[in-house]
Amino acid sequence: MEKRPTALVLGAGIMGLCTAWGLLREGYSVRVVDQAPPPNPLGSSVDHHRLIRHAYGAQPGYMRMVDAAYAAWDALWTDLGEVLHVPTGVLAMDEAGGDWIRASRAALREDGRAITDLSGAEVTARFPYLSGEGLDSAFWCPEGGVLLADRIVAALARHVVARGVVIETARAVRVDAAHATLVLEDGSRRSAEVLVVAAGPWIPRLLPSIGQRVTASKQVLVRLAPPPELAETFARAPMILDLSGGFYMVPPVAGTPLKIGDHSFSLQGDPDDPDRTPDPREAERILELARRRIPALDRFTPLGAASCFYDVEPEERFVVEKISRRAWVMSGFSGHGFKFGAVLGQRLAQAIAKPELEAFIPAWAAGDEVVSA
Numbered sequence: 001m002e003k004r005p006t007a008l009v010l011g012a013g014i015m016g017l018c019t020a021w022g023l024l025r026e027g028y029s030v031r032v033v034d035q036a037p038p039p040n041p042l043g044s045s046v047d048h049h050r051l052i053r054h055a056y057g058a059q060p061g062y063m064r065m066v067d068a069a070y071a072a073w074d075a076l077w078t079d080l081g082e083v084l085h086v087p088t089g090v091l092a093m094d095e096a097g098g099d100w101i102r103a104s105r106a107a108l109r110e111d112g113r114a115i116t117d118l119s120g121a122e123v124t125a126r127f128p129y130l131s132g133e134g135l136d137s138a139f140w141c142p143e144g145g146v147l148l149a150d151r152i153v154a155a156l157a158r159h160v161v162a163r164g165v166v167i168e169t170a171r172a173v174r175v176d177a178a179h180a181t182l183v184l185e186d187g188s189r190r191s192a193e194v195l196v197v198a199a200g201p202w203i204p205r206l207l208p209s210i211g212q213r214v215t216a217s218k219q220v221l222v223r224l225a226p227p228p229e230l231a232e233t234f235a236r237a238p239m240i241l242d243l244s245g246g247f248y249m250v251p252p253v254a255g256t257p258l259k260i261g262d263h264s265f266s267l268q269g270d271p272d273d274p275d276r277t278p279d280p281r282e283a284e285r286i287l288e289l290a291r292r293r294i295p296a297l298d299r300f301t302p303l304g305a306a307s308c309f310y311d312v313e314p315e316e317r318f319v320v321e322k323i324s325r326r327a328w329v330m331s332g333f334s335g336h337g338f339k340f341g342a343v344l345g346q347r348l349a350q351a352i353a354k355p356e357l358e359a360f361i362p363a364w365a366a367g368d369e370v371v372s373a
């Protein structure tokens with residue numbers, strides 16, 4: 001029997017598992033090492049949902065990558081036998097006419113995407129549960145939706161394990177990139193022909209050179225249930241990106257809670273800290289961002305607040321780079337990586353299998369507009 005090439009992946013978050021899935025499709029024998037069985041509740045890839053949308057401010061490279069991302073998710077849904085994405089559309093709003101919404105609108109239009117400009121009054125008319133007061137500009141984009149994150153990670157782990165991938169629960173204490181080797185806490189080693197390190201917010205500890213560019217950042221989110229008379233309305237609501245309020249809202253799709261969070265980086269915190277319940281004042285700060293736009297907010301039932309970690313690169317550009325002849329790192333996802341998990345894993349696996357594809361990966365993953373992507 002022909003011997004299959006071997007790969008070792010550190011991290012069973014969305015990046016590590018999607019790369020394992022891609023490597024499996026490329027014919028590799030794959031071992032994944034994670035300190036916790038997936039989905040790790042302390043990892044960046046869970047809780048219930050993550051958003052996927054084309055609106056990307058002045059980062060058209062990522063906007064263009066979203067089509068490839070959808071195609072890769074479709075390939076994954078086929079393999080999993082279920083679709084774990086709920087379309088919602090996107091409502092983006094701004095009071096100040098700021099750069100992000102202006103650049104998003106221009107890039108989306110240039111790309112021929114269907115978006116509808118809305119005034120504040122039109123926002124209220126179309127979405128009566130929102131206040132359009134004070135809005136300078138808003139647009140609606142029918143594409144975009146919610147990825148059911150924890151269900152995806154769990155289903156993907158089951159899928160790859162059923163096809164021979166070994167997921168080992170162990171903590172790595174050292175990465176020997178030159179030898180594609182991990183040293184585990186008990187002193188034992190795991191090696192393969194190629195190593196991929198996808199350690200989420202723990203990366204600075206394992207690879208200090210990447211840690212000079214990427215910082216773990218604790219982010220707070222709040223879960224809520226709309227009052228009964230608004231439950232159905234909010235279940236059909238779009239994702240909301242409120243730039244001046246500084247919050248995003250994920251509607252309560254597919255039995256998940258409604259979620260409100262913000263995207264300003266704390267650049268603080270320890271991902272090993274198991275206590276993920278934020279100070280009530282932090283949760284209140286998040287709610288305060290949304291109160292003006294969602295007038296009924298104080299009638300919502302609080303379902304709890306949580307902290308989750310981003311791995312922040314200062315320009316929010318992903319770091320998918322070769323760190324030795326036989327090892328790659330996936331990092332710097334800066335709170336917007338999940339939507340690209342399937343396509344990044346798929347493309348990195350293809351580049352590992354066919355080294356002539358390697359050269360374009362770092363710039364493409366960093367959001368540059370690379371033609372062959």
Ligand SMILES: Cc1cc2nc3c(=O)[nH]c(=O)nc-3n(C[C@H](O)[C@H](O)[C@H](O)COP(=O)(O)OP(=O)(O)OC[C@H]3O[C@@H](n4cnc5c(N)ncnc54)[C@H](O)[C@@H]3O)c2cc1C
Pocket residue numbers: 010011012013014015016033034035036040042043044045046049050051052170171172173198199200201202203206219221261308309310330331333334335336337338339340
């Ligand atoms: C609150 C929040 C909201 C977000 N919203 C969105 C969104 O709407 N859209 C979007 O696209 N993205 C979003 N993101 C970002 C996205 O979720 C992340 O970019 C993505 O999940 C990162 O995946 P990962 O596999 O790199 O990291 P992780 O999921 O953290 O996986 C890393 C894994 O490595 C393991 N590990 C680390 N160190 C070791 C070690 N030494 N030994 C063994 N195992 C180890 C960990 O246990 C973990 O399971 C959001 C993130 C957060 C936190």
